Amino acid sequence: MKRLVSSVALLLIASGCAGPPARSSAAARHEAAIEANRRGEAYVRRGELENAARSYREALRLSQSLEDPDGIAANAVNLSIVRQRQGRFAEARSSLDAVLEQPQLRFAPSRLAEASLRHALVDLDEGRFGPAGTWLARSSEYCAGRCALSAAIHNTGAQLALKAGRADEAAAAARAAHDAARAAGDRSELANALRLLGISSLHRGDAAAARTHLEQALALDRELGAPRKIALDLLALGRAAALAGEPGAARAYYARALAVSEAARDGTGAAEARAMLDAAAGK
Amino acid sequence: MSDKPIDKSFPPRRFRGIRSQVNLFLLTAFIGFAGLLGIVAYKQGMFVQHTNVYFRAPDATGINKGTAVRLHGVPVGSVRDIQFAERGVRVRMAINSEYVSRLPRGAQARLAREGYVGAASIHILPGTPATDRTPVTEGDEIRFVAQKGVADMLDEVRQSLTPAFVELRKAAAELADPASDFRKSVSALRAAVEELPPATRELRQLVREADRTVTTLGRQAEGVGARAEAALDVVARVGAQTERELPRFSAKLAGTLDSLDAAAIQVRETTRANGEALRELLAQAPELMRGGNELVRDTQELTDAARRSWLLRDYVEPSAMGTLPVDSFETFGKR
Numbered sequence A: 001m002k003r004l005v006s007s008v009a010l011l012l013i014a015s016g017c018a019g020p021p022a023r024s025s026a027a028a029r030h031e032a033a034i035e036a037n038r039r040g041e042a043y044v045r046r047g048e049l050e051n052a053a054r055s056y057r058e059a060l061r062l063s064q065s066l067e068d069p070d071g072i073a074a075n076a077v078n079l080s081i082v083r084q085r086q087g088r089f090a091e092a093r094s095s096l097d098a099v100l101e102q103p104q105l106r107f108a109p110s111r112l113a114e115a116s117l118r119h120a121l122v123d124l125d126e127g128r129f130g131p132a133g134t135w136l137a138r139s140s141e142y143c144a145g146r147c148a149l150s151a152a153i154h155n156t157g158a159q160l161a162l163k164a165g166r167a168d169e170a171a172a173a174a175r176a177a178h179d180a181a182r183a184a185g186d187r188s189e190l191a192n193a194l195r196l197l198g199i200s201s202l203h204r205g206d207a208a209a210a211r212t213h214l215e216q217a218l219a220l221d222r223e224l225g226a227p228r229k230i231a232l233d234l235l236a237l238g239r240a241a242a243l244a245g246e247p248g249a250a251r252a253y254y255a256r257a258l259a260v261s262e263a264a265r266d267g268t269g270a271a272e273a274r275a276m277l278d279a280a281a282g283k
Numbered sequence B: 001m002s003d004k005p006i007d008k009s010f011p012p013r014r015f016r017g018i019r020s021q022v023n024l025f026l027l028t029a030f031i032g033f034a035g036l037l038g039i040v041a042y043k044q045g046m047f048v049q050h051t052n053v054y055f056r057a058p059d060a061t062g063i064n065k066g067t068a069v070r071l072h073g074v075p076v077g078s079v080r081d082i083q084f085a086e087r088g089v090r091v092r093m094a095i096n097s098e099y100v101s102r103l104p105r106g107a108q109a110r111l112a113r114e115g116y117v118g119a120a121s122i123h124i125l126p127g128t129p130a131t132d133r134t135p136v137t138e139g140d141e142i143r144f145v146a147q148k149g150v151a152d153m154l155d156e157v158r159q160s161l162t163p164a165f166v167e168l169r170k171a172a173a174e175l176a177d178p179a180s181d182f183r184k185s186v187s188a189l190r191a192a193v194e195e196l197p198p199a200t201r202e203l204r205q206l207v208r209e210a211d212r213t214v215t216t217l218g219r220q221a222e223g224v225g226a227r228a229e230a231a232l233d234v235v236a237r238v239g240a241q242t243e244r245e246l247p248r249f250s251a252k253l254a255g256t257l258d259s260l261d262a263a264a265i266q267v268r269e270t271t272r273a274n275g276e277a278l279r280e281l282l283a284q285a286p287e288l289m290r291g292g293n294e295l296v297r298d299t300q301e302l303t304d305a306a307r308r309s310w311l312l313r314d315y316v317e318p319s320a321m322g323t324l325p326v327d328s329f330e331t332f333g334k335r
Helices: A002-017 A025-046 A050-066 A069-085 A088-101 A107-123 A129-143 A150-163 A167-183 A187-203 A207-224 A227-243 A245-263 A267-281 B016-045 B097-102 B150-176 B181-227 B235-306
Strands: B050-057 B070-072 B074-085 B088-096 B108-113 B120-125 B141-144
Touching: A025 A069, A025 A245, A025 B150, A050 A088, A069 A088, A069 A107, A088 A107, A107 A129, A107 A150, A129 A150, A129 B050, A150 A167, A150 A187, A167 A187, A187 A207, A187 A227, A207 A227, A227 A245, A227 A267, A245 B088, A267 B050, B050 B074, B050 B097, B050 B108, B074 B097, B088 B097, B150 B181, B150 B235
Parallel strands: B050 B141, B070 B120, B108 B141
Antiparallel strands: B050 B088, B070 B074, B074 B088, B108 B120
């Protein structure tokens, strides 16, 4: 009897030391996907876009192997952003097919809105304004006017309207984006909306209003530390100064935009600033 | 003895009013019990209005019914229910409606513990200004993020160190490359040192010939002195003196050159030994680098294993999948 009691006690103590079974292969793959995603993020921070794309592709593959809708959507969107920054638009679009062309998987409406908006931005970047409008409308439907992307959707609509030369429509969209961004506390999209309001005012010939909006956008972009957008604000401010009949001030803004773009190693921005500077100098 | 009849319509004096006393006692007990129930219910928050908010987690380890929900460390609710959902669990939190206005939709839930052995609780992170700031409502779902683990931090360190290792490997490869500037310089130095002994030998030969010439000249001068002793006495003395001093000087010079030769041999030996040591070091450098890489990999595997162990697993969870911010001006700068 004593031996039986001792055995039971020993068994109880041993069972206390026992752990649950090892983690499943699915959990390991999920962790590997997260690791690859984090590597991609680190590469993006360092500006190593090709390595970032490789990491995000791996994370996307692992998420697809688990049919993890959230992981698939996150990595597809990340991959499309990286490919767009590389100028590889076809690949940027095809990476989004993992979300937009998969009816058998159930993605959250916010994820579908995000992927559709990314598609619209890639199309807009490539000058395909028709498809960009279609994808933007689809994104707006998924968002249903009440999601974190509302401001970005309105801002993209404003850019499309500007491309089509509809300054009033662009201003209305930018104003809606401004309200949505302010309500959501999204300073990046707030700055974008202010910049678009400024550019719309420029198109309408209102230099004073343009300056007001652009200076607010510039202040926000400085706080956010976005050199490319600072350069865009300065270029637009230069155009506003030129419109107000102040060529000296305009040249000063263009020179500042050039300095910012060169310091940020933004070749496209520097070329644009240099062209504006040359045009202002009458070369 | 007279038997007095007992009047049964009246109870004994000591039981008079017992009914009202019992009723009073029962009423007091009932009121006390009801009050106690009321206090317990109040403490349990039954009179407080709650809002149900949900989150999904891949793993419910450490989360139980009744687990406290905290916002900035202040208890604002508790976990009410845990249900199985697709690839994980769906957790229902009952949040005190008084605090709901401080809980934006972009908030995130995180499982945390008070120390390594403390009780688990759900911490609500209010999110960043870039996230949705509108307050949550009944039935809303917020995101769940796991705590950053030791392996994540080690991975960051590894990512920071990798470029340094790559640079070190490049430097080692350059040192090992026969066509590199360093190896060329060493080869040129060795060639220069190897050319030193022949030069020394030629110099010694030259000195010997000079010695012989001077001796001959001395003898000739002696002959001429015999014929013109008177006129060239001084010259003869000088010649003799020169004849005496020069061999000594030549011997000294030869000794010096011998020492120089020995030193050159020693330098050559030392250089050869150093060269071999350097070559060995260069040969070992790639192996060392491989060892370093393996050490990093082993450390990572050890960390992964430790992370999977039952003792640490509850505290070290993988991070959530990150999404780059979607910027509506991603395109505008590339016109």
